[in-house]
Structures are given as structure tokens and as C-alpha cells.
Amino acid sequence: MHILYPLVVAALLFSIGVYGVLARRNAILVLMSVELMLNSVNLNLVTFDVWLRDRLHGGQVLTLFTIVIAAAEIGLGLAIVLLVFRNRESIDVDRLRALAESDAEPPADSVVERQGPAGQGDQVAVSSRRAPQ
Amino acid sequence: MILLAMLAVPLAGALLLLVPGLRQNRLHGTVVSGITLILALAAALAFDHGNPRMQLEVDRAWAPAIGLRFHLGVDGISLPLVVLTALLTFLCFLYLLRHPAAGGASPALLTALLLVLEVGMLGTFVALDLVLFFVFFEVVLIPMYVVIAVWGGPGRRAAAYKFILYTLLGSGVLLVGLLLVGVNAGTLDMVELAARHGEGLSRGMQITAFLLIGLGLAVKAPMWPLHTWLPDAHTEAPTVGSVLLAGVLLKMGTYGLVRLALPLAPEGAEFWAPWLGLLAVIGIIYGALACLAQSDLKRMIAFSSVGHMGFVLLGIATLTPVGVNAALFGNIAHGLITGLLFFLAGAIKERYGTGDLDELGGGMLAKAPRLAAILTFACVASLGLPGLAGFWGEMLALLGAYQPGAGLPRETFVTFMVFGGLGAVLTAAYFLRMLAKITHGTPADGPVVAGVTRHEYAAWVPLITLTIVIGLWPKLILDLTSAPVRALLGGG
Amino acid sequence: MIALASLTVLSPFIAAVVGMLLGLRLSRLLETRGVPGHRVLRNGPAVIAVVASALATLFALIVAVTLWLDPGPREGTLTLIPTGTLPIAVGLQVDGLAAVVGLMVCCVALAVQVYSIAYLAEDPRYSSYAAFVSLFTSAMLLVVFAGDLLLLYVGWEVMGVCSYFLIGHHWEDRANSRAAVKAFLVTRTGDVGFLFGIFVLGVGAGTFQIDEVLRRVGDLPDTTVLAATLLLLAGVAGKSAQFPLHTWLPDAMAGPTPISALIHAATMVAAGIYVVARLYPAFLAAPTALAVLGVMAAISMLGAALAALAQSDLKRVLAYSTISQLAYMAAGLAVGTRSGAVFHLLTHGAFKALLFLAAGCVIYVTGSNLLRDYGGLREAMPITFWSMTIGFAALVGLPPVSGFFSKDAIIEAALHAESGIPGPVATIVYLTLLVTVAVTAAYATRAWLMTFFGTARTAFTPREAPRLMSWPVGILAVPTAILGFFGLGASELRPHLGSAALSLLLAGAGGYGAYAVWRRDPALDPARVLGPVRTTFERGFHVDDVYDRVVVAPVRALARAVVGVDDRVIDRAVESSAGVTRAFGGLLRRPQNGNPQTYLTGLLAGMAVIVLAVVIFV
């Protein structure tokens, strides 16, 4: 098999991943697109490893690591998405705009000294839920 | 070692103010700067006047990795400036004893800032390593910024920002130029570099280096059209700030040009000299014309600095020993005279509560005869009357322009000379206009104006005396500068 | 010898410094000690100034006598000041010319110092006044004795500033202040040219030492000498109040009268002529410059005389007459008679100082400067009258007083112009000289008649001025009367019958004309017959107005424009850089809108651009 085929497939996969990342609003779908990108890398690595007949099998080693990393990332990513969903009741990434450049004054409640009474944190959460979208 | 002590004393004096007990000592600044002055004078005494080389050198390795050495020394070029700096700072402290700067902040802070400022100014004049020079060059920025921003007039904030940002822009460019030379020549030692006269640097490199160094220093000098920070800073700064700004800080720019730009990149200097001369002459005429239409006393004196520094720059642009001598002489003279003028402007503002020429009205000679007489003296000195310090710098600069260095277009420089002469007439015009406006005429009825106090006399009389002495006996300075200047320009 | 000359220069200088600092203290000291005698002796500044002047006069006299006994220039150099190029020599040089002019300066200065004691007796600022007069004297002597061009320039400028201070002595009046500023600025304009002339000459010759320069003038290219002399003429025109830089002198009469006598008649204004005489070899090497000088002189001479004819202020009459008489000297130099010019300089110094001091007496008595306020003073002021009569006679050039001899020498020389100037110029100069003689006689007669004859036109107490004033006047009348005879010793200064007769005839005609008009109605101003041109003459041909429009107004406009440009262009550019940066910041923060997908797009687009660039450029 010519080396070009897997490489083109990998490149396509990567591009699809990029497209997904840019086009999907849903955080889960974005995460899946990222998976595509990472897997295209794996494909690349394995292809090169075989093609080069690398005695050290650096490509395959890295592939294994990449799989692990990807798994960890997805795990963590889903956890974060879950956290966001619990706070915002939405996982549309393009609606996460509470943190941005703006000249608006900050919400008044966060001006008070934070002594850490119970419930205070929830108020903050509520207020940020209403933050400008 | 004496130079090291001269730098260490004011620094230690500033640090001592961290001790709470010393903050109440009103004499602290005066004493410390007095000791510094004594050390500077001691350096002048220890200085061998016949020797054109660097003297009293201190040379230690500092950061060999980047070729940085702690190298200090004085020669005839820097010695007068060192003494001038120490003197002016001391006089400022004397003046402050009785006339504290208006503003809520603590006098101890002002003392500390002025002492740090002194370290920076003295250091700049004695540093013999490019990076060390730059470090000292930068030391003055923050103290001067704070002095303007805290004790300044109503527009102090903006003026202070303009001052520090503009001059920092200059020094950033300067740093690039210095490092360009230093890295390509392989050494940062100014003595070594000056001895090489640009050897080992390509022509293109020298042209770039001179441009960068020149631009950086021209902001400080200030050269037209990079001068606009100056009027604002001067107008807003408190009296002592203006005095040191005009008296010393501006000289750091022109001194740098003489000490760094000329010997390090001679071919670059030759390339840019006509442009430098052109801008210098524009500065002369422009400064004078701007003065002619000013209504604020301090602003007028500030613009007059633009004109006077124009003469200094013109002298440098001629690339001749006489021109550079003129520049150095002009530096000293301007430091003395404009320092005095700013003291006077401060005194007038303190008494009349305004610096506006129209509001001041006329008849100061009747109301405050001594103050007006000293003001008249300072103006006459500033307009370049022979026999007073201001004359020699201007006259020699014009003489240099009549006979510019080899390789420079003579016709162009003769034209510069003619316009420079015209500028001298205009200079006389605006000073006399100002004198006529505020000192002549009959005074309006108003409160009695306080006479000149003892502390004011103490601060001013040395300046007046020196203006007369070096005006009548210019040999005092010219003897010192001539030989090193010749060496600097490669004349052996 | 040189030491004596230095002492001559230094004693008034020291007096100036001491008088300025300690004059009042000395007065107080003398007052408390109760020094007996005249109150003059208790005027500290005056004592210092007079003693110094007297000393200087003594030294100058010794110098002059020594030089007379043993002619030949002497010089001495104290030190050389290095400049990086040609050094400046701090040194003096004395020759016959310098000695005699120096003596004249000292004498007039002494007379003025003495005279001022009475004239300004009540002045609270006497110490500064006396000090500036002393400083001025010192500066003038420096000009006279300087052995180096730049040293000469130092004296030259210091004189200018003293003149500024003294004209503006009564600064309460804005007009005086304006006159002072004008005098300084106009002369300084010329002085810049003068300085450049020194540069050209000095650099060309390779030295600033005057004797060396003059020795090497022959080897210099013609253009250099021409340029140098023309530039020097600018300074000469400024100081000696020649057209076109003469406008300051009439206004300078705002100063106290003794000052007019000292500075604006006898000494400073003569400095220009003196310098040309001093550097005469250089001028002879450049006939074109002499021709320019001749034309300048011709215009100044006749124009000023005509202007003098219509002035209503006695001092302004004298001021214009000074311009006119200085032009005589300049004309003399232009046509090649250096000795004639210097001779006229000396006689003029005497008679013009006399005239001014006498005028001061008149003003002191009548309390007015205006001719129309005088009249009939002949009886009450005999000393003043007779002295002034001699003075006017000298001015007109009537024998046997001094002016006759010196003027005649110049007119005679103009007939045979030997300086190499073009023929037509010489002719113009000659004719102008003759015409001016007639006009001079007319205005002198007018002023003389209006002051001393007829009846008093305003109420004042006719009396003689105080002795301290009238005596110097009387004493000055002596040299005015007899100085001319010293010229008989030199062949070129002896009167010639032809030209003497011609000029006497013309003077008679002018004088008679004025008398004839006056006699019709002694109460009226004879100048009324000038009709419509009177205003033009009185305003000095409107030169001031022209300068106002051509120079002053444009400079003012330019100054305003510069301030505008500085504010609105240069500073705006600097200040707007801050705004632009801020705006730029505002623009650049747009993408930072919080949307992660925008961020990712930016990131990936950036990556794509980088990859593309790498692929294309590598």
C-alpha cells in the first residue's frame, strides 16, 4: 500500500475534526471532533512507524501514549462539561461568554468581601448565570 | 574611588530615609547633597587638567556574561557636567529648605527622589560602559516622573506621563543602538570603543547605530520635533524639578551624543550630521518663535531650552572640535542660566501666584527690584551676551558651522549658521519682550511682593557668579574640554 | 604700556561691579559718617564712577602721550583661549588711532559722569545708572584697544546691552522700554552680520588677531574679503545707525540726556566708524564694500538731515543730526580719507556731546523736550547759549571751530576719491555731501533760533542750569572750538580754499533760508514751510512703518503660527498616538468576545496562515 493513502485519510480525518470543532456548538460534539483529530495523529504515527521500519517504534509508542492522553482528556473534558451544564443548564460552547473583554461594571454582589458564608457561592453562580450572553 | 563615593553617598542618603527617625530631619538632603558636592569638587581637584585621558577610573567586572563592566571615570568632557550636577542638586536642596514644594506628600519622599535622581545624573556622566550608561540613564525617569506627578501644577498627571513615556521611547531606541554597537564591536567599554573610532563596524551598521542612538538621545536633548514633552513637563514640574530637568537632564542627551554617538559611529555621524544640523537649526528658530508668542513664563523658558539646545546640537552636528567644544560649553552655560531662570520663574510664581505674563502685569522692577534685576540678568545671560556664559557656546557653535568637519557640505552648514544667527536675534527678541512685559512699566496696585530671601540668594548667587566667571574666562571650560574632544574626534 | 591700556579698560569695569554691588552701601556709609562738603561727595555710586572715570582718563592720557612721543603700535597678549580651531587671544593692541579715540571716550565719559550727578540727582536708581555707564565705558575702551576680533566683539555687544539698559533707565514709561528693546534688537541684527564677518575674515586669515589679519588681507581671495567686509558693514550700520539700520537711534533719545550724549552721540555710535577705520586695509582691498558704504552714507546723510529739519523734539533733531554726521564719517572712509573720517569722529565727539549736554540743560530748565516750548533762553542761560552756539557752528562747519576743518577734509577727499570706488558713486557722495551741508545749516539754525531767540512760549523759570551741568558743557566748548586746529599739523587735513568756500556758501544759504522763514513769525516753527512733506520728514520717511509691516508683523504672525503648529500638529501627533494606541487596543480586543469558538477559529486560522506561509516561503 502506498504511504499516501493512510496519510491522506489522516489528513482528512484531521480536517473533519477541525471542521467539527469550529462548526459544532455542542460541547460533546466538539469533544468528539477533538477525538477525530487525535486519532488522525495516531493513524499518521502508525503509518510512519511501519513505513520507516523504525527499530525503536517511536511512532507506535507515541500512539499508545496518545490514546491514553486522549482518554484522560475526554474524561476530564466530560467532567468539565458536566460542571458547566450544572451551572448553566446548557452546553453550547458559544454561549459561554461570561468571561470576555467588556467595559461593563462587574455585578455588584461580587464587590462585597468574600468571607465564605454558606450559600454565598450559589448566589455568585446565580448571578453569573444571568450574565450577558 | 572618589567617583564611587560620589555615587554611593546620595544613594545611601536616599536609602537612609527608609529609617523613620531620619525622615523628620529637614537638613538631611542638604547635608547629603553637600557631601556629594564636596566629593565632586574633590574629584575636580584630584583631576589632572593636563591629561586628556580618563581619570579616577573604577573598573570592575559586573556581569561578564554580557560583557558588562562597572566602569567609571571622568575626563574633561564629563568633569564640568559632574560638578554642575552636584552643584545644582545642592542648590535645589538649599532652596527647598525655605521654599518647600507645594503638595501634600512628604518632604522626605521628595528628598529621597532627588537624591536618587542625583545618582542617576552623576552616574550617567561618569559611566564608561554602554550598558552601565544606559542603566544610569534610566534611573532618572521614575524619580522625575514622581516629582512632576506629585508636586506639579494642575496638569501634572498628563505632563508626567508624557515625560516618562516619551523619554522611555527614546531610551528604548537608544538601547537598541548601543547594543548594536556593543555586540558588533564585541565590547561595551566606551573608552575602548572610542579609541577604535568605529573600526570594525561596517558603514551601514554605523549609519543605523547612529540613527538609533541619535534618536534616543535627541528625545532627551530635546531636538525638534521630538521636543513636545518638554514644555509640558517644565510648566507643570515644581521649581526644583524644572531646575534639574533643564539644568541636568537635558544635558544627558547632548552629552550622550558627544560621548557615544560621535566616537562610536563616526561614519554614521558624517552621514547624519547635515540632518542633525538641519533639525537643530529648525529647533533654534522654532523655539525662538514659539517663545515669542508664549504667554506663560515657564513655558517660555522651556521653549527657550529647545532653542538653546538647538545651538548645542548644531555644534555637535558640525563634527569639529570647535563645534563639540561649543556644545559642551553650551551645556554648562545652559545648565547654569536656565537653572537660574527656572528658580526665578518658581520664585515669581510663588509670589504672584501665576506665571502668566499678562496676569503678572508690569513693573516688577518697582515692586520687587532685586528679583527683577536678577531675572534681567538671567535673561541677558540667556540671550547670549558676550562676557556671560551663554555667549561662548552659541558663538563657537556658529563658528563651527562656518567651517564644518571634512566631508560635510559646507554650503549647507553656512546656511545653518546664517539661520542660527537669525535665531540669536529672535532669542534676544523674546527675552526682551518678556522683560519689557513684566519688569518694565508701572506696577498695578496689589499686595507687596516679598523680597528675595536668604535661601534664595544662597541658591542663586553661585549660579550668577559662575555665569559671570565662565563668561569672562571661558578658558576655564575650554581648556578642560579641548584636548579630550580632539581625541574623541580622532584628532589625536 | 599695554598694562596701562588694560588698566584703562579695567578701572571702569571694576567701578561698574563695585558700584553695582556696593554703591548704595557706600552712600549710606558716607551719609552716616557725615562726610563734609557738597552732597555730591555723599553720593556713593557717583563717587566710585567718577573716580574710576578720572583714573581711566588719566591712564588714557598717559597712553596717548607716550604714543605721541614714541609712535608705533604696541601689543600684548595675556593668554590664548583654545576653541578647538583658531584660538582667541586675550590681548590688547594700542596704536595712534586707538590711543586718541580712547582718550576721547574717557574724556566724554568723565564729563558725562560728572554731569549726571546733577542731572539725575534725585534718581533712586543712580547706582545702576552709574554702573552701566562705567560698564559701557569699559566695553567701549575694550573695542578700541582690543587686539583680537572676537574680543572686540565682546566689547561691541556689551556696549549694546548697556545702551539697552540706559535707554530703558526710566522703564516706568512703556515708550522708553520699547525704545530700549528696539535699539538692542536692531543693533543685534547688524551684530550677527558683524560676527559672521569676523568669522569670514578670521577663518580666511587663519587668526583672529587684528594685526595679523590685516597683514594677511592681501593674500586672501577677493571674494572672501568682500564677503567679510560687507558682513562687517552690517554691524557697522547697526551700531553707527546708518541706513537701513538707523531707526533705533531717534527712539533711543528716550534715555536720559547724558546717555544720549555719551552713547548715542560721541562714543558707541562712533564705534562702527572706528572699526572700519581700524580694519581699513581690509576695506581698501574690497572697493565694492567701500562703494556700498558710500551709498549707505549718502542715503543716511541727506535723509537724516532732512528728517532733522522737521523734528519737533530737540533731542531728535540732534539724533538725526548724529546719523547724518556719522554718515559724513562713513563717506570719508568710503572715499579714502581715513584720517579725515577719524578727525571728524573726534570733533563730532566733542561737539555732539556738547550739544547734547547743553540740550540737557535746556530740558532741565524748561522741563520739556519740544522746540515749540522753548524760546528766548539766550539771556537766562549764557553759558549754555554760547556753548551751544559754538556747538551748532561746529555742526554746520563754520570756521574757525572744529567742525569746519574736519568736514572740509572729507569734502575735499570726496572730490578726488582715491579709494578705488567707482566714479559715479564718488560723484554721488560728493554731491550729497554738499547738499547736506546746506540742509544741516538749515536745521541747526532752526533749532538754535527756536531755542534761544524770540520769546518764551511756555511758562518756565528761565535760569542757568546747575554748575555741575553747565560747567562740563562749558568745558566741552573748548575742544569743540579748538580741536580743528590740531588738523593743521597734517597736510591732508588742512582746509582747501575751493571746497571751503563752496561749503560755506551752501551753509550760508541754508542758514539764511531758515532765518528768513523764522523772522516772518518767530513764534511759529519754520518747518511749516515744508508743507506736505513735513510729516514724511518728521516720521523719518516712514522707514519704521515699513519695518513694522515687513519685519515685525510677519515675525509676530509666524510666531503665532509656530505656536499653533506646535499645539495642533506636532504635539497633537504625539498626543494622538496615545489615543490611536487605545483605539487600536479597542479594535484588537474585539475577538476576545468570550466565545470559545471564536478563539478556536482564530487559533486554527492563525495556524493555517503559518502553515501556508511556511509552505510558500520554504
Next chain:
Amino acid sequence: MIQAIDYAAIAPVLIIAAAAVALLLADAFDVPKRFLGLGCAGALLAGLVAVIALAFGGPRATFCLPSGLRGDGPPSCSYVADDFALLFQVIVLAAAVIVVLMSFDEITASRLPAGEYYFLLLCALIGALTLVAARDLVLLIVALETLSLPVFALVALRRYDGRAGEAALKLFLISVISAAVMLFGISLVYGVTGAMHLDRVAAALARTPADLKPVAAVGVVMVIAGFAFKVAAVPFHFWAPDVYQGSPLPVAALLSVVSKAGGFAGLVITVAIGFPSYGHVWGPLLAVLAALTMTLGNVVALRQRHAVRLLAWSSVAQSGYMLAPLAVGARRLPDAVAATAAYVALYAVMNIGAFAVVAAVARRYARNFLTDYRGLARANPAAAAALAFFLVCLAGLPPGVMGLFAKIVVFRATVAGDVVWLAVVMAINTVIGLYYYLAWAVRLFAAPETEGPPLRTGWAVGAAIGAAAAGAVVLSVAPQLVVQTVSAIT
């Protein structure tokens, strides 16, 4: 095939790893938070001691290729504890100590789970420590991810705060996509060179066939992109302000100092050891990135009103300065590396100090606007003086001599590499930077809007500020300490 492992070389990493596990266990046994924190700080100090002890010996390397596989190639070790690595480990650990000190109050105030917090922190540090010593692409990427992943969790630890989650998600997304890009780059480089060890990559890249050169070049720049994300260089900077703002302050400090130092170390290692023959590619690229980064960072920082966002943008700008020396490409590279390293070291001190003061102020004003700093000089003179000093250092003006020296060193290296234009851009940027640093410093001394009670800092934050300030003062008096050390190392 059994490899001998040089445990001494990896001792610091091991210490931290052991501490991490121990802390997690201790938390399970309800050890009080304070002891957890102290334990964490102790572990870091122990690691620091280990690193310093290592510095006295010669360079150590481990995980090398067995000689059988090495062939006639270079030694190819994966983990090298040379002076360069040790320097960065010192920076990382020292900064981490300050971060831990800052965390004491933060954990209480924000009700963070202490055990997890310290565990995650130490895990991230393991990544950073490894990253600076890694010499092959596999270890580099793994270490990089080890540095990144715990930080996502750290950012999100304020679970009740929607902003924290948002910040975490943003950081996460951009991080993983950068990682994907970088991995893709690695795969390309691997494809061209057939090697993962940097020394082998360098050798192979030097003899790339012409037709593969563009591929190799693309691979190189994609690898660099991964590090550019870590150091927040344009256009990979977007996450920085939002994440700094949304995360707990000690974490922001961690990101801006430790993580950034790691990123720079990785970048330097990669380009200097791995890609020197492609200097003509990455040199100009980094030059442009540096110019854009510093300009964008400074210009946008001008508009900030929020203290943490301002620090974020300023740290973007500072990244630009740190990148600048590397713009020289392969020419005079050792100088450039020394300059970057020196700048990172000096920057770490002053920036972490600024964060420490901001953290102290955040105790009173949670929103942390610049206006809240008015009158700090009255409320707490020591903190105000320290912050002013840090800001002046960041601006690079005396009396902040260390900042000035940092700038000089960077300018020098840039100019030495003939990238004068970049030096000029940098000069202009210094001016913009000065404005906002100075404006902030001036605020400290202005009269406050409302006179409040004195602001007290906890002992931990106080110690953090004190330590950073002491470091800054010492380095301002003797900046040659860093300059000399760094150049001796490289």
C-alpha cells in the same frame, strides 16, 4: 532489555510524585487542611533541595538508548538533568512554593477541596519538572499533557462558580486542540526523520531530502504551535485572559509562571536541540509571533480595568519579550537561549509577586478591579510598596533593575542576531507597557474613594509577598546573579 535508571537524576520528580500520592491519602484520612498545605510546601522544598543538590554534580542523563539500538548515533537520552533543566526546575519549584503559600487562604475562602487541590497542583508540577528535562518528543508531549490536564481540574475546582467551569472549558478546548495540532506536527516530523529523540531528529532534519523539506517545516511549526499555546503567544493566546480571570488566583499564578516557564523550556529545548537546522523557518516565525504577541498584549492591556485580566494581557506581552531572542534562529543561538532563560527566571519572580499581592487584595475586593487599588498604600503600605516595585520591575525601569536587566539581556540577544527591527518594536512596546504598569502603580498611592480599614494579609500570603519581594530586591541589587548563572549554563 533492562535499563538502568538513574534515580538521582529523577529524584525531584519522584519526591513530588510521592508527595502527591501521600497528600491524596492524607486527605482521605481527614488530615487538617493546614497540614496538607504545609506538607505540600515541604515536599516542594524537598524537591528544591534535591534539585540544588543535583546542581553541584555534573549533568546526569537517564532513559538513554541502549548501546545496541543506538548505532553510531548520538546518546539519545530521554531525560537529562543538565544545568538548563535544573535551572528551570528551580524556577518551577520556587514559584510553586509561592503558589502554595497563596493557596492557603484561597482554599479556605473559595471552599476548595484541599486534598484534591494539592494533589492536582503537584501533578501539574510533575509535568513541568519532567518537561524541562525531557529530550525526546514522546516525553515532551506526555509531560506537557501532564502539566495541562491537572490544571483544567484546578481551574474548575470552584465548582459552584459558573465562571470557573467556563474558564476550565475554554482552557480545555484550546489546550486539547493545540495538543492535537502539536501531535500532528510531531507525527510529520517523525515521518520525515524517523526519530523521536531530539538529537536524532536534529541529525535527520539536517539531511532532509529536498522534497520533504516543506513537510518537515510544517511539522516543525506545528510542534512549535503546541508550545506557543502554553506560553500564550498570538494567535494561541485567547485563553489566557478569560482563564486567568475565571480561575482561583493561585492557579492563575501557576499558569502565568510555572506553566509558562515550562512552555518556554520545552520550546527552547525543541528548537535548540531538535530543530536547529530549521532556524531559517522558526526564527522568522518566532520573530513575527513575538512582535505580534508583545504588541497585542500591551495594546489590549491598556484597556483593562480588571486587575487579573491586566496581568493576563501583560503576561501575554511578556511572552512576546521572551520569544524575541529566539527570533535569531540558529545564529548565536546559545546567547538567545540564555537571554530567554534569564528573562523567564526574572519574570517568574516579579510576576508571581504581583499575583501574590493581587491575591491579597482579592480577599477584600473579590471583583478585583483596578479602581479597588486606590489607596492601597494607606490600607497596607507594605503590600502597596511591594506591588509598586513588582510593577516597576515588570515595566523594566530602575529601581526595578532586575526588570531593566531582563530587557537589556533580551534586547542584546535580539540585536546580536541582527533582528534589529524586532528590537525597535520591543522598544516601542516597552513604552506602552510602562503606561499601564505605571498607571496601576500610581493608583496605589492615590487617595481612596472610600476610606476603609487597614487591609490585613494572612501570614501565608504575606510570606509569599515577602519572599517574592525579597527575591526582587536581591536581584535588583545584583541582577548579575541570574545573568551569570544562565549564561554559565547555556
